[in-house]
Amino acid sequence: MKILFYFNSTTLPDTIYKGANTYIGIVNLYLKTYIEKNYFDLAPKLEWALPIQVTLSDDDLVEYIEKEDPDMLCVSYYIWNRTILSQQLKRIKPRISKDILIVAGGPELDVNVNPDFFKEYYFLDYAVYGPGEQAFAQLCECIVEGKEPNPFEMSNIAWHDKSKDETMLAGFKYVPQSKVSPFLENKEVFAEMVKDLRTQDIGIVLTYELTRGCPYSCTFCDWNSGLTNKTTRRKGTWEQEMEMFVDEMGINQFYLADANVGQYQEDLDLLEWMRDKNLNENAEILFDGNLSKLRKENNLKAYHLIGQGSLSMHFVISLQDTNQDILKNIDRPDIGWLEHRRIIREIKPAYPHMPVDVQIIQGLPGQTPDTWRQTLTTVVAEGVVPLIFMSELLATSPAARSAEYHDNFNFKYSTSVRWFDQHQEEFSGKFPESCFSFDREDVITMTLLSCVYTAIAWFRNFSPLNEPFDQEGVVDDFLASENYKWLRKNLTDNWDHRDKYYYTIGFMGEDRISEPLSACTPNGRTASNWCQNSRFLYFVAKNLTSNYHKSKYIKAHLWPQSFVPLDIYGVDATRTKQLSLELAQDEVKPVAEPKGPGFLLTDEEAMVPQNLHRLDEIKRRQQQNKADI
Ligand code: SF4
Numbered sequence: 319m320k321i322l323f324y325f326n327s328t329t330l331p332d333t334i335y336k337g338a339n340t341y342i343g344i345v346n347l348y349l350k351t352y353i354e355k356n357y358f359d360l361a362p363k364l365e366w367a368l369p370i371q372v373t374l375s376d377d378d379l380v381e382y383i384e385k386e387d388p389d390m391l392c393v394s395y396y397i398w399n400r401t402i403l404s405q406q407l408k409r410i411k412p413r414i415s416k417d418i419l420i421v422a423g424g425p426e427l428d429v430n431v432n433p434d435f436f437k438e439y440y441f442l443d444y445a446v447y448g449p450g451e452q453a454f455a456q457l458c459e460c461i462v463e464g465k466e467p468n469p470f471e472m473s474n475i476a477w478h479d480k481s482k483d484e485t486m487l488a489g490f491k492y493v494p495q496s497k498v499s500p501f502l503e504n505k506e507v508f509a510e511m512v513k514d515l516r517t518q519d520i521g522i523v524l525t526y527e528l529t530r531g532c533p534y535s536c537t538f539c540d541w542n543s544g545l546t547n548k549t550t551r552r553k554g555t556w557e558q559e560m561e562m563f564v565d566e567m568g569i570n571q572f573y574l575a576d577a578n579v580g581q582y583q584e585d586l587d588l589l590e591w592m593r594d595k596n597l598n599e600n601a602e603i604l605f606d607g608n609l610s611k612l613r614k615e616n617n618l619k620a621y622h623l624i625g626q627g628s629l630s631m632h633f634v635i636s637l638q639d640t641n642q643d644i645l646k647n648i649d650r651p652d653i654g655w656l657e658h659r660r661i662i663r664e665i666k667p668a669y670p671h672m673p674v675d676v677q678i679i680q681g682l683p684g685q686t687p688d689t690w691r692q693t694l695t696t697v698v699a700e701g702v703v704p705l706i707f708m709s710e711l712l713a714t715s716p717a718a719r720s721a722e723y724h725d726n727f728n729f730k731y732s733t734s735v736r737w738f739d740q741h742q743e744e745f746s747g748k749f750p751e752s753c754f755s756f757d758r759e760d761v762i763t764m765t766l767l768s769c770v771y772t773a774i775a776w777f778r779n780f781s782p783l784n785e786p787f788d789q790e791g792v793v794d795d796f797l798a799s800e801n802y803k804w805l806r807k808n809l810t811d812n813w814d815h816r817d818k819y820y821y822t823i824g825f826m827g828e829d830r831i832s833e834p835l836s837a838c839t840p841n842g843r844t845a846s847n848w849c850q851n852s853r854f855l856y857f858v859a860k861n862l863t864s865n866y867h868k869s870k871y872i873k874a875h876l877w878p879q880s881f882v883p884l885d886i887y888g889v890d891a892t893r894t895k896q897l898s899l900e901l902a903q904d905e906v907k908p909v910a911e912p913k914g915p916g917f918l919l920t921d922e923e924a925m926v927p928q929n930l931h932r933l934d935e936i937k938r939r940q941q942q943n944k945a946d947i
Contacts, residue, residue: 319462321346322388323369324379326399326406328741339521339571343369345394345423345450347500347508352451353458355498360455363462366507371515376406380413388418389461395424397710398738401746407441419443421457423450425540428713429476429487436478436485447714448474448545449493449530494550495530501559512567523571524563528552528584532577534611536638537648537723538679540712541577544719549577556588564601574607580620581610589620593627605629608636614653618661625669633665633674634705640693644684647727649716655696662700673779674702680764680838681709681750683727687763691793694771698789703775706768708736708838711748729753734813737820737834739842749819749838762809765837769805770796772840773825773848777858780849783866783874791861801825801853809837826851 325343346369354361367386374382383391393403407420422439423446429435430447439445446453453475460467467477473491478484501508515522531549532541563569579585595601610617624630639645640655662674676697680690697704711718711731731748738745751758774789796802804827812818821835825848835844848854855875859868 319363319390319458320365320367320386320388321390321392321458322367322383322386323392324374325369325371326373326393326403327371328373328399339523340372340515341525341573342511342515342522343371343394344500344508344511344525346392347504348496349451349454350507351496351498351500351503353455354503355496357455357459360459360462364458368510368514371511372518372520373402376410376413379406380410383410383414383418387416389416390419390421390458392421392423395422395426397426397712397747398741398745400426402743404439404441411441419461421446421454423447423454425543426713428718429485430490431544431714431719433485435476440478444475444477446475448490448543450474451493451496452491453488490545492546492548494548495528495552497552499552499555499559501562502555505562509567512569521571522569523573524569525573525575526559526563527575528556529576529578529581534577534649534651535716536650537717537720538682538709538712538715540715543714544716545714551582553584556584557591560588560591564595564603570601570603572603572605572607574605577608578610578613579607580616581613585610586616586619586623589623589627589629592629593623596627596629603627603629604631606631606634609634611636611651612653614657614661617653618664621661621665622668625665625672628672630672632703633669633672635662635674635676635702637676637697638679639682639685639689640696641684641689644682644689647683659700662702666701674700675705675841676700676702677705677707679707679709680768681761683723683729683753684755685764686755687760687767690764691767694767695790698771698775701775701778703779703841704768704772705841706772706839708749711750727753727755732813732819734817734819736818736838737836739836739839739844742833744818758813762806762813765809766797766802766806767793769837769840769844769848772845773854774858776841776845777849777854781875783871785866785871786863787858788861788863792857795857795860796854799853799857801827824848826853 323343323346325345327340327343346366350364350366353364367388370379370382393407395403411420420442421444422442427435427439427445427447429439429445435445436442444457446457452473456472457467457475459465467475467486469476469486469488472488474488474493476485476487479486512522529549529551531546532539533547533549535542535547563572576585580589592601592603592605596603609620621633624633635658637655637658638648638650638652642654645652645654658676662676665672666674678693678697685693694704709717711729717723717729729750730752732751733746733748735744735746736749737743750756751761756764770793771789774792804823805821805825808821808823809819812820812822818834820837821844822829822831824830824835830847835847836842837844840848852872855872859871862868862871
C-alpha cells in the first residue's frame with residue numbers, strides 16, 4: 319500500500335526565522351518508525367512516497383497524486399490551514415481517477431467530541447484524533463489485510479459507516495513519546511525530505527519535540543486535545559539528533575515543540591550545546607518555542623543561554639494576563655507577573671540586542687476594558703513588545719469541552735472572518751464576542767487598546783531617541799482623537815455589516831480595502847501602520863516627559879537618516895522633509911492629515927523591520943558574547 323502525505327505548509331515570512339522557510343512536515347517519520355518497531359508484518363507492505371511539503375495548486379496536486387498513484391492521502395489539520403485545506407480536498411477529490419482514501423489527523427480535528435463531524439468533513443474517509451501512531455498502524459493493517467475496521471479493536475480514530483449512516487468512534491488511548499528517534503531511525507527518508515525542500519530553495523524550520531504532552535490544562539489550550547495530562551519523554555537522543563541536523567544536514571532553525579522547554583536538565587544541555595555551536599562555530603542556530611512555566615531557576619538559565627548564544631530573534635515571555643483572578647479563571651499555572659518582571663529586568667539590559675516579547679491573550683474570562691488596559695499598561699511600561707493573541711475557541715480545549723467553564727463564564731463566540739497578517743488572507747475560527755465580564759462593544763474597545771499599546775511598543779523600539787514619554791498620555795490622546803473614531807467605526811461597521819473583524823482603513827483613515835489590517839494580531843502590519851505616521855508621532859511628542867525640544871524630536875523621527883527603520887526601507891524624502899519643516903517650530907501643533915498612505919513602510923517590509931536590526935545585532939553580539947564568556 320502506498321502512502322502519500324500532503325503537509326500543505328505555507329512559506330513563512332521572515333518574522334521569526336531567517337529567510338523564506340517552511341515548517342518541514344515530519345509526521346510520516348513518526349508513523350513509519352512506530353510501525354517498523356511495533357508492526358513487523360505490516361512494515362514491509364507499506365510504501366512511503368516522498369511527502370508534498372508546501373501548498374500546491376489544485377492542478378499541481380492532482381497531477382502529483384496521479385503520478386505517484388498512492389492508495390492513501392494523509393493530511394494534517396491546524397487552525398491556520400483548516401479552511402483552505404478542506405476547500406481544496408473537496409475540489410480535488412472528484413478529480414482523482416483512483417478511489418484513494420483520505421486520512422486526516424492534527425489538533426484541529428474534533429471528531430471525538432463533535433457528532434456532526436463527518437457532515438462537515440464528508441470528504442474524509444478516516445479522522446485520527448490525539449496521538450496517531452497506533453491508530454494509523456491499525457488502520458493500515460485493516461486495509462492491507464482486507465479486514466473491516468472495528469472501533470472496539472482500535473483507538474484514536476473515527477470514520478463514517480455509510481451503510482449504517484453513523485460515525486464509528488474508537489476510544490482514546492495514550493500513546494507515549496517514541497523512545498527511539500524517528501529522525502535517526504529513518505535518516506535516509508528524512509535526508510530526502512530535506513533535499514526536496516532545498517531543491518525548491520525553501521529554508522527549513524524543524525519542529526523538534528522531546529516531551530509529549532503537558533501536565534497543565536490551561537482552558538484556552540488544545541495541547542493535550544483535552545484527553546490527558548500525561549507526559550512522556552525521549553531521553554538520551556538529542557545530541558546525536560542535533561549533530562545530524564546541524565552538522566550533517568545544515569538545519570539550523572528549530573521550533574522546540576515541547577510545551578515546557580527547560581523543565582528537564584537535558585533541555586538546558588541542549589540549549590548550552592546550541593549556544594556553544596553559535597559562539598564557537600558560528601552555526602547561526604535560531605529557535606522559537608515555549609519555556610517552562612514553573613521552573614523559574616531553569617527558566618532564567620534558559621533565557622541566559624538564549625541571550626549568550628543569540629539563539630532566538632527575541633525573548634518570549636508567556637504571560638497571558640497580569641491579573642491573578644483572570645489567570646485563575648483559565649487554570650493557568652504560572653509564576654505571576656512580578657517574577658516575569660524580574661526576569662525581564664534581568665535579561666533586557668544583559669542582552670539589549672534581543673527584544674523581549676510578552677505573549678498576552680485578549681478575550682479571557684474576567685477581562686474588562688479596564689483590566690485589559692491595566693495589563694497593557696503594565697506590560698508595555700517595561701519597554702517590551704506585547705504579542706497579543708485573540709482568545710480562540712479551540713475545538714478540543716477545556717474551554718470548548720467543559721460545561722462548567724461555559725456555565726461559569728457565559729461565553730458567546732463570533733465566527734466572523736479575520737485577517738491573517740502573515741499569510742495575508744482571511745481565516746475563520748471562533749473568538750469571544752461576549753462573556754460575563756465584557757460585551758461586544760468592550761471587545762472593540764479592548765481591540766483598539768491592544769493595537770495602540772502595540773504601536774507604542776513598536777515606536778519605542780524604533781525611535782532613534784531614548785527620550786521618555788508618558789505612554790498613558792499617548793493612549794488618552796489617541797482615545798480622544800478623530801483617528802480613534804474612524805478606526806472604531808470602521809471595525810464596528812465591518813463586524814456588524816460585513817461579518818469581518820478587521821480594519822479596512824489605516825491609522826490616518828486611508829483606504830485599505832485591498833490590503834486590510836489585522837485587528838486581533840496587531841504585532842505586524844497593524845502596529846507598523848499605526849506608529850509610523852505624523853499624527854502618532856505628534857501624540858508621542860506632546861507627551862514627552864523630558865525637556866527635549868518637541869519640534870526637534872519630531873524632526874528627528876521624520877528625517878529618514880535619523881529614524882532607522884525609515885532609513886532602511888526608504889522614505890518619500892520630499893514628503894517627510896516637508897512635514898518636518900511644518901513642524902520645526904517651537905510650538906507643537908497637530909500635523910495636517912496627509913492624504914493617501916499614512917505610513918512609511920510597505921506591507922512586506924512591515925513584517926521584518928525588527929529582524930533586520932536583530933540579525934545584524936545578533937552577529938555583533940555573538941562575537942561580543944564569545945569574548946565575554
Ligand atoms: S498553554 Fe502551555 S502550559 Fe498551558 S496547557 Fe497549553 S501547553 Fe500546557
